[in-house]
Amino acid sequence: MSPVAVFVGPPGAGKSTVAEIVGQRLGVDVRDTDQDVEAGEGVSVQDIFIDQGEAHFRVLEEKAVASALAEHDGVVSLGGGAVLSPASRAALAGHRVIFLDVGLAAAIRRVGMNSGRPLLLGNVRTQLKNLLDQRRVLYRDVARFTIETDDLDATQVADQAIALIEDDR
Ligand SMILES: Nc1ncnc2c1ncn2[C@@H]1O[C@H](COP(=O)(O)OP(=O)(O)OP(=O)(O)O)[C@@H](O)[C@H]1O
Ligand SMILES: O=C(O)C1=C[C@@H](O)[C@@H](O)[C@H](O)C1
Ligand SMILES: [Mg+2]
Known part of the structure; x- marks a missing residue:
């Protein structure tokens, strides 16, 4: 059993949003490791x-990622920092991992300047810039x-993701 696609990327990339659209369109369940940790x-x-x-x-996230990859055959959306774990990267x-890339300006617009995301507390712009600089290589x-999402809405990103999935099956 293997997920049909796994979305990775920074906060604001649109992983959760796009995973939901792709899951609906392909008729498969969606699993989000942030939600799995919260439920647990x-x-x-x-x-x-x-x-x-x-x-x-x-x-907790490392365990959630391992379970989702082993148990789920639908679409998986990973938490933004899941790739920090060498075990999860392995x-x-x-x-079929799809990196939703996003530039700093678009990411800021999407998460908002008053982000509730714990890693972005304080100066959202600086935190997001550091995070993008450090993690892009890991994603x-x-x-x-990779899908460059800056100039696309979530439906257009989902269209591209489905095309990539269909071509890769
Ligand atoms: N391509 C897009 N264009 C514009 N807005 C988008 C796009 N994708 C998602 N959004 C919006 O950006 C916000 C963040 O999206 P989402 O929660 O899906 O990101 P995420 O990658 O799952 O972030 P996190 O890592 O924090 O879970 C939401 O308000 C969503 O509606
Ligand atoms: O980018 C990150 O490190 C995070 C992203 C979110 O998905 C959550 O997993 C949490 O807020 C940490
Ligand atoms: Mg999310």
Whole structure:
């Protein structure tokens, strides 16, 4: 069993939104590792960061990624920082991973300046810039395909993703 596609990318890339559209259009279930962690713990990702710290969240996330890749044959959307884990990067090898890339300006517009995302608290622009600079290489490393999303709406990104999936089957 293997997911039909796995979406990776930074906050604001549109992973959750696009995964939902692609799942609906292909008639398959969607799994989001942030939601899996929240369901398992019974609290929000934000609260886990605040109460138990990022390192604890990353351990939970690593398990959620491993389970989703092993158990799910629909579409998977990973948390933005899932690729920080070497184990998760290794687990992604051989999967149909699609990197939704986004530039700084579009990412800021999409997450908003008052982001509830715990890693972006403080100066959203600076945090997002650092995060994009540090992680782009990791997203590229795990991805079979990249979609540049800046000038596309979520439906257009989903169209491209479905075309890539169909061509790759
Ligand atoms: N291609 C797009 N163009 C414009 N807005 C978009 C696009 N994709 C998603 N959005 C909007 O951007 C916001 C963030 O999208 P979404 O939550 O899907 O991102 P994400 O990649 O899952 O982020 P996170 O890593 O924080 O979970 C949402 O308000 C969504 O409607
Ligand atoms: O980019 C990140 O590190 C994160 C993205 C979100 O999906 C959540 O997993 C959490 O807010 C951390
Ligand atoms: Mg998401």
